[in-house]
Every structure is written in C-alpha cells, then in structure tokens.
Amino acid sequence: MKFRDARMETRTAVELVCLTLSLASIFFQIWILSTSWEAYFQGHTQRLLPALIFSCVSFLVCALTAWTTGMSFMKGMDEGRTNTYHKHTPFKGD
Amino acid sequence: MNEPIQKRLKNKFSALPKWAEDFSIEANQDKNVSRRDFIRFLSLVSFGLLTGTAGVFLKSFYKSDSAPVSGVKILGANEIAVGESRSFTIPGKREPGIAVRLNENTYVAYGQKCTHLQCPVLWSKDAGKLVCPCHNGAFAVEDGRVLYGPPERPLPQLDVAVQSDGVYFLGVKSGSLT
Numbered sequence: 001m002k003f004r005d006a007r008m009e010t011r012t013a014v015e016l017v018c019l020t021l022s023l024a025s026i027f028f029q030i031w032i033l034s035t036s037w038e039a040y041f042q043g044h045t046q047r048l049l050p051a052l053i054f055s056c057v058s059f060l061v062c063a064l065t066a067w068t069t070g071m072s073f074m075k076g077m078d079e080g081r082t083n084t085y086h087k088h089t090p091f092k093g094d
Numbered sequence: 095m096n097e098p099i100q101k102r103l104k105n106k107f108s109a110l111p112k113w114a115e116d117f118s119i120e121a122n123q124d125k126n127v128s129r130r131d132f133i134r135f136l137s138l139v140s141f142g143l144l145t146g147t148a149g150v151f152l153k154s155f156y157k158s159d160s161a162p163v164s165g166v167k168i169l170g171a172n173e174i175a176v177g178e179s180r181s182f183t184i185p186g187k188r189e190p191g192i193a194v195r196l197n198e199n200t201y202v203a204y205g206q207k208c209t210h211l212q213c214p215v216l217w218s219k220d221a222g223k224l225v226c227p228c229h230n231g232a233f234a235v236e237d238g239r240v241l242y243g244p245p246e247r248p249l250p251q252l253d254v255a256v257q258s259d260g261v262y263f264l265g266v267k268s269g270s271l272t
C-alpha cells in the first residue's frame with residue numbers, strides 16, 4: 001500500500017502496532033480468566049490476586065492503544081490529513 | 095446530499111482538502127469498521143475480561159453461610175445394596191454428596207464435587223474407586239485420597255452413622271465443602 005503522505009503511513013503503522021498489542025492482550029486475558037477459574041476450583045486462591053493484576057495490566061495496554069490511536073487520529077485531523085467526513089466526526093462544512 | 099463528494103467539496107472549498115485525496119469515498123458508503131473502532135471495541139472486550147477475573151477474585155472471599163445440618167437421615171435402611179452407591183443432597187447445603195455401601199454395616203460418604211474442576215465423581219463398582227469422568231481422576235473409596243489424575247486434594251469426607259432405620263449424616267469429617 002502506498003500513501004501520498006509519510007505521516008499517514010506512520011499513523012497506519014501506529015494503528016497496526018496498537019492492534020497487535022490489543023489482540024495479544026486480549027488472548028492473554030482470556031488465558032488468565034480460564035486459569036483463574038481453574039485455580040479457584042482447585043483451591044489455589046493465592047493465585048487469583050496476581051491473575052487480577054496481570055489482567056489489569058493487559059486492560060491498561062488495551063486502553064492505552066485505544067488512546068494512542070485516538071490521539072494519532074486527532075493529530076491527523078488537526079493537520080488536515082484525516083477524513084473529517086468520517087461517520088463519527090461531523091463534517092464542519094455541512 | 096446525493097451529489098458526489100468531490101463535487102460538493104469543490105462547492106465548499108476553493109482547493110480540495112488533503113484528506114479528500116486519501117479518502118475519496120462518501121462516509122455513508124463506508125461500511126467497514128476502521129482499525130481505530132476495532133481497537134476501541136477490543137478495549138471494551140478487555141474490560142469485560144478484567145471484570146470476569148475480578149469476579150473470580152471476589153468470589154474467592156465469599157463463604158456460604160449455610161452450615162451442614164447434622165442428624166438428618168440421608169438413606170433408608172437397605173435402600174442400597176452392598177457395593178452400590180447413591181447421591182444425595184448434603185443436609186443444610188446445596189451440594190451433592192455420594193454414599194457408598196461397602197459392606198453390611200459400613201457406609202462411606204463424600205462430597206460429590208471433584209476437587210479438580212468440580213465435576214461429579216461416580217462410584218465405579220468394578221474398579222472399586224470413585225472416578226471422575228471429566229479428566230480421568232480417581233479417589234480411594236476408603237478415605238477419599240487421590241489415586242491418580244489431575245485432582246490435588248482428597249474428596250471432603252462426610253461423617254455418617256448407621257442406625258437401624260437408615261443412615262444419618264453427622265457432619266464433615268475432613269476437607270471442606272465449598
């Protein structure tokens with residue numbers, strides 16, 4: 001894919017990195033949740049707090065990626081390089 | 095509103111904005127989920143998973159306040175033959191138990207939830223042990239200790255008394271019910 005603007009290319013790269021990170025965090029959290037249940041049933045309740053902490057960290061990673069992509073989108077908008085006619089963003093001219 | 099976007103933009107701006115070069119389709123024609131939206135959705139999923147994990151953590155603090163009630167008859171006299179078993183609800187608890195008649199006057203009873211992942215254990219008369227079909231675990235019928243398989247803890251053993259009119263539940267002898 002070839003972009004006319006290097007900054008657009010950077011934004012796409014940032015989004016792809018964030019997407020990968022989010023997906024990895026989600027899979028990690030799914031694993032944590034199933035392991036937590038297993039630990040709970042087996043009576044290893046001391047493992048549940050670390051599991052909760054790791055799940056928290058994964059959520060923070062996801063939230064951070066959402067924030068980062070949002071910020072990079074806003075930045076692009078400020079520079080006039082973003083499709084402001086996007087369905088979530090009212091078109092100022094209309 | 096039905097005019098092509100390029101034409102509408104030309105009417106509004108003197109020069110075509112930069113974004114219109116990169117995104118040349120109408121937003122209402124854009125049905126794809128953007129990467130940005132998808133990442134936001136993933137954050138929501140992540141929050142759901144975090145809530146689930148927090149739920150398991152909080153559940154570990156919850157202790158059922160219902161105590162087993164002793165002195166309750168769980169089996170009638172000769173209700174089961176020697177070498178047979180019967181499931182029952184542990185009096186005062188909403189939990190299943192399993193009683194096995196080993197010989198004329200000897201009964202043993204255990205909590206029926208496997209100590210691995212809580213599947214109900216079953217009495218295998220041929221093998222002479224309590225087996226869990228879920229992950230092939232087994233417990234000794236004499237004392238509930240683990241014979242093989244993934245369980246790490248013995249089954250909770252229940253105290254029972256044999257009377258002339260049946261078998262009575264007295265309490266939990268060892269281990270703990272959930």
Ligand code: FES
Binds near residue numbers: 208
């Ligand atoms: S639940 Fe019994 S062996 Fe896994």
